[in-house]
Amino acid sequence: MAHRRPRRAGRRRRHPRAVVAGAADSNLPRWAAAGPAVAAYSAVAGIGASLGLVIGGVLADEVSWRAGFFLNVPIGIAMVLAARRFIIETGHHGGRFDLSGALCATLGMIALVFGIVNSTDVGWTAPITVGAFIAGAAFLAGLVLNEARAGQPIPCARRRTVPYRRLGGAMVILAAEERLKEIEG
Numbered sequence: 001m002a003h004r005r006p007r008r009a010g011r012r013r014r015h016p017r018a019v020v021a022g023a024a025d026s027n028l029p030r031w032a033a034a035g036p037a038v039a040a041y042s043a044v045a046g047i048g049a050s051l052g053l054v055i056g057g058v059l060a061d062e063v064s065w066r067a068g069f070f071l072n073v074p075i076g077i078a079m080v081l082a083a084r085r086f087i088i089e090t091g092h093h094g095g096r097f098d099l100s101g102a103l104c105a106t107l108g109m110i111a112l113v114f115g116i117v118n119s120t121d122v123g124w125t126a127p128i129t130v131g132a133f134i135a136g137a138a139f140l141a142g143l144v145l146n147e148a149r150a151g152q153p154i155p156c157a158r159r160r161t162v163p164y165r166r167l168g169g170a171m172v173i174l175a176a177e178e179r180l181k182e183i184e185g
Contacts, residue, residue: 108139
Protein backbone atom coordinates (compact mmCIF):
# COMPACT_ATOMS: atom_id res chain seq x y z
CA MET A 1 0.00 0.00 0.00
CA ALA A 2 1.62 3.18 -1.19
CA HIS A 3 -0.10 5.53 1.25
CA ARG A 4 1.40 4.01 4.41
CA ARG A 5 4.55 5.31 5.99
CA PRO A 6 7.43 2.85 5.85
CA ARG A 7 8.42 1.22 9.12
CA ARG A 8 11.92 1.45 10.42
CA ALA A 9 13.86 -1.75 10.02
CA GLY A 10 13.79 -3.98 13.08
CA ARG A 11 11.08 -2.00 14.84
CA ARG A 12 7.87 -3.83 15.75
CA ARG A 13 4.66 -2.46 17.17
CA ARG A 14 3.97 -4.35 20.34
CA HIS A 15 1.97 -2.04 22.54
CA PRO A 16 -1.81 -1.59 22.00
CA ARG A 17 -1.42 2.18 21.95
CA ALA A 18 0.87 1.78 18.94
CA VAL A 19 -1.95 -0.09 17.21
CA VAL A 20 -4.21 2.93 17.76
CA ALA A 21 -1.58 5.18 16.21
CA GLY A 22 -1.20 2.80 13.28
CA ALA A 23 -4.95 2.73 12.71
CA ALA A 24 -5.16 6.49 12.87
CA ASP A 25 -2.55 7.06 10.17
CA SER A 26 -3.56 4.17 7.88
CA ASN A 27 -6.52 6.08 6.44
CA LEU A 28 -4.75 9.42 6.30
CA PRO A 29 -4.90 10.14 2.54
CA ARG A 30 -8.57 9.28 2.35
CA TRP A 31 -9.45 11.53 5.28
CA ALA A 32 -6.98 14.35 4.59
CA ALA A 33 -9.72 16.47 3.02
CA ALA A 34 -11.85 16.05 6.12
CA GLY A 35 -9.20 17.66 8.34
CA PRO A 36 -10.94 21.02 8.76
CA ALA A 37 -14.27 19.34 9.55
CA VAL A 38 -12.67 17.03 12.11
CA ALA A 39 -10.84 19.98 13.67
CA ALA A 40 -14.05 22.02 13.89
CA TYR A 41 -15.95 19.08 15.39
CA SER A 42 -13.17 18.44 17.91
CA ALA A 43 -13.08 22.08 18.94
CA VAL A 44 -16.85 22.30 19.38
CA ALA A 45 -16.97 18.97 21.25
CA GLY A 46 -14.19 20.05 23.62
CA ILE A 47 -15.73 23.45 24.28
CA GLY A 48 -19.17 21.92 24.71
CA ALA A 49 -17.92 19.29 27.13
CA SER A 50 -16.09 21.78 29.33
CA LEU A 51 -18.67 24.57 29.21
CA GLY A 52 -21.52 22.10 29.62
CA LEU A 53 -20.08 20.88 32.91
CA VAL A 54 -19.52 24.39 34.23
CA ILE A 55 -22.87 25.81 33.14
CA GLY A 56 -24.69 22.66 34.28
CA GLY A 57 -23.02 22.88 37.68
CA VAL A 58 -23.95 26.54 38.09
CA LEU A 59 -27.56 25.83 37.10
CA ALA A 60 -27.74 22.88 39.50
CA ASP A 61 -26.44 25.02 42.36
CA GLU A 62 -28.36 28.21 41.64
CA VAL A 63 -31.64 27.03 40.06
CA SER A 64 -32.27 23.29 40.20
CA TRP A 65 -30.76 20.11 38.81
CA ARG A 66 -33.79 19.92 36.53
CA ALA A 67 -32.72 23.14 34.78
CA GLY A 68 -29.83 21.24 33.18
CA PHE A 69 -32.30 19.34 31.02
CA PHE A 70 -33.36 22.59 29.31
CA LEU A 71 -29.82 23.54 28.24
CA ASN A 72 -30.17 21.57 25.03
CA VAL A 73 -33.40 23.27 23.93
CA PRO A 74 -31.88 26.58 22.70
CA ILE A 75 -28.86 24.72 21.31
CA GLY A 76 -31.16 22.35 19.43
CA ILE A 77 -33.20 25.21 18.01
CA ALA A 78 -30.02 26.99 16.88
CA MET A 79 -28.77 23.76 15.23
CA VAL A 80 -32.05 23.25 13.34
CA LEU A 81 -31.94 26.83 12.06
CA ALA A 82 -28.25 26.55 11.12
CA ALA A 83 -28.85 23.21 9.38
CA ARG A 84 -31.64 24.67 7.28
CA ARG A 85 -29.35 27.51 6.25
CA PHE A 86 -26.03 25.72 5.65
CA ILE A 87 -26.74 22.07 4.82
CA ILE A 88 -27.46 21.47 1.16
CA GLU A 89 -30.39 19.22 0.29
CA THR A 90 -29.26 15.96 -1.25
CA GLY A 91 -31.01 14.27 -4.12
CA HIS A 92 -33.74 11.78 -3.41
CA HIS A 93 -32.94 8.15 -4.11
CA GLY A 94 -35.57 5.51 -4.58
CA GLY A 95 -35.57 2.43 -2.42
CA ARG A 96 -37.52 0.46 0.09
CA PHE A 97 -37.32 0.15 3.83
CA ASP A 98 -35.60 -3.06 4.92
CA LEU A 99 -38.07 -4.17 7.59
CA SER A 100 -36.54 -7.62 8.12
CA GLY A 101 -33.05 -6.13 8.52
CA ALA A 102 -34.29 -3.50 10.95
CA LEU A 103 -36.17 -6.08 13.00
CA CYS A 104 -33.20 -8.47 13.09
CA ALA A 105 -30.80 -5.73 14.16
CA THR A 106 -33.14 -4.30 16.80
CA LEU A 107 -34.28 -7.61 18.28
CA GLY A 108 -30.74 -9.01 18.23
CA MET A 109 -29.33 -6.08 20.17
CA ILE A 110 -32.29 -6.05 22.59
CA ALA A 111 -31.75 -9.75 23.30
CA LEU A 112 -28.01 -9.31 23.87
CA VAL A 113 -28.49 -6.31 26.17
CA PHE A 114 -31.25 -8.14 28.05
CA GLY A 115 -28.95 -11.13 28.52
CA ILE A 116 -26.15 -8.96 29.89
CA VAL A 117 -28.41 -6.95 32.20
CA ASN A 118 -30.38 -9.98 33.36
CA SER A 119 -27.20 -11.92 34.18
CA THR A 120 -26.60 -9.73 37.24
CA ASP A 121 -29.84 -10.99 38.82
CA VAL A 122 -30.01 -14.64 37.76
CA GLY A 123 -26.44 -15.47 36.71
CA TRP A 124 -24.68 -16.16 33.44
CA THR A 125 -25.75 -19.79 33.21
CA ALA A 126 -29.46 -19.25 33.91
CA PRO A 127 -31.71 -20.52 31.10
CA ILE A 128 -33.20 -17.07 30.49
CA THR A 129 -29.73 -15.50 30.12
CA VAL A 130 -28.40 -18.23 27.83
CA GLY A 131 -31.63 -18.11 25.83
CA ALA A 132 -31.32 -14.35 25.40
CA PHE A 133 -27.76 -14.73 24.11
CA ILE A 134 -28.78 -17.49 21.71
CA ALA A 135 -31.72 -15.43 20.45
CA GLY A 136 -29.50 -12.36 20.06
CA ALA A 137 -26.89 -14.33 18.12
CA ALA A 138 -29.61 -15.87 15.92
CA PHE A 139 -31.17 -12.49 15.12
CA LEU A 140 -27.77 -10.94 14.33
CA ALA A 141 -26.86 -13.93 12.14
CA GLY A 142 -30.19 -13.41 10.39
CA LEU A 143 -29.23 -9.77 9.91
CA VAL A 144 -25.96 -10.74 8.24
CA LEU A 145 -27.71 -13.22 5.95
CA ASN A 146 -30.45 -10.71 5.12
CA GLU A 147 -28.01 -7.93 4.31
CA ALA A 148 -25.96 -10.23 2.08
CA ARG A 149 -29.04 -10.60 -0.17
CA ALA A 150 -30.48 -7.10 0.22
CA GLY A 151 -30.65 -4.78 -2.77
CA GLN A 152 -29.72 -1.80 -0.59
CA PRO A 153 -27.84 -3.23 2.40
CA ILE A 154 -26.82 -1.33 5.49
CA PRO A 155 -23.66 0.64 4.67
CA CYS A 156 -20.52 -1.47 5.17
CA ALA A 157 -22.54 -4.71 5.26
CA ARG A 158 -21.02 -5.95 2.00
CA ARG A 159 -17.52 -4.68 2.64
CA ARG A 160 -14.94 -7.13 3.81
CA THR A 161 -13.25 -4.49 5.90
CA VAL A 162 -14.75 -1.84 8.10
CA PRO A 163 -12.68 1.38 7.93
CA TYR A 164 -12.20 1.66 11.67
CA ARG A 165 -11.87 -2.05 12.41
CA ARG A 166 -8.31 -1.74 13.68
CA LEU A 167 -9.09 1.34 15.70
CA GLY A 168 -12.10 -0.35 17.28
CA GLY A 169 -10.08 -3.45 18.09
CA ALA A 170 -7.35 -1.34 19.61
CA MET A 171 -9.88 0.49 21.76
CA VAL A 172 -11.20 -2.85 23.03
CA ILE A 173 -7.63 -3.90 23.87
CA LEU A 174 -7.02 -0.63 25.71
CA ALA A 175 -10.25 -0.95 27.66
CA ALA A 176 -9.43 -4.54 28.61
CA GLU A 177 -5.93 -3.47 29.63
CA GLU A 178 -7.31 -0.73 31.87
CA ARG A 179 -9.89 -3.09 33.36
CA LEU A 180 -7.19 -5.66 34.16
CA LYS A 181 -5.15 -2.95 35.88
CA GLU A 182 -8.18 -2.06 38.02
CA ILE A 183 -8.75 -5.68 38.96
CA GLU A 184 -5.10 -6.38 39.74
CA GLY A 185 -4.42 -3.08 41.48
